[in-house]
Amino acid sequence: KAGVTQTPRYLIKTRGQQVTLSCSPISGHRSVSWYQQTPGQGLQFLFEYFSETQRNKGNFPGRFSGRQFSNSRSEMNVSTLELGDSALYLCASSPGLAGSGTDTQYFGPGTRLTVL
Amino acid sequence: QQQVKQSPQSLIVQKGGIPIINCAYENTAFDYFPWYQQFPGKGPALLIAIRPDVSEKKEGRFTISFNKSAKQFSLHIMDSQPGDSATYFCAARKNNAGNMLTFGGGTRLMVKP
Numbered sequence: 001k002a003g004v005t006q007t008p009r010y011l012i013k014t015r016g017q018q019v020t021l022s023c024s025p026i027s028g029h030r031s032v033s034w035y036q037q038t039p040g041q042g043l044q045f046l047f048e049y050f051s052e053t054q055r056n057k058g059n060f061p062g063r064f065s066g067r068q069f070s071n072s073r074s075e076m077n078v079s080t081l082e083l084g085d086s087a088l089y090l091c092a093s094s095p096g097l098a099g100s101g102t103d104t105q106y107f108g109p110g111t112r113l114t115v116l
Numbered sequence: 117q118q119q120v121k122q123s124p125q126s127l128i129v130q131k132g133g134i135p136i137i138n139c140a141y142e143n144t145a146f147d148y149f150p151w152y153q154q155f156p157g158k159g160p161a162l163l164i165a166i167r168p169d170v171s172e173k174k175e176g177r178f179t180i181s182f183n184k185s186a187k188q189f190s191l192h193i194m195d196s197q198p199g200d201s202a203t204y205f206c207a208a209r210k211n212n213a214g215n216m217l218t219f220g221g222g223t224r225l226m227v228k229p
Contacts, residue, residue: 043219107159
């Protein structure tokens, strides 16, 4: 089975621009979560989608948004980019919701975003 | 507020040694505690996970010890190898909070040949 795929792998943007990152979960997985990883703040949860609905949201400003499509693929968008948004953005997929016996989250390789 | 505290930040051991990484949490709503391993340029990969009703779990060379009363858990790597050199993250998930994980700060492990 193919793993979680994220595109693009690397991205360079300038301040004020917006960016869209894409995640394709493992086939059959319906839950997709997004995380931001930085050297200073570590791994921080952004949001989770299940069946096209946002189930949880982390403590990030409204510039960060996401969505999930009917095929479980997900996108996240960051508008009005700031220098501090430079990070590795990770997507993780799970078969279902936690507590349903499908706990394991599988992470993709991430998208490295650099904001200049 | 850091809800999951991980120590040490970095660790160097000789091949065959047993590195131990510790994590502590405050929120008793956490009910699932996974450990992830991350190599440079890769996403985190699940190593092993434990729930509070179990005090120890072993999978291959990796063992989690869990102390519910102290709200602490730790990862032990038996017979460590240079290939184990990576960054290790503990994490915790609350019940009724979906798949949202709260991560510790990470431990960079180096195993010397």
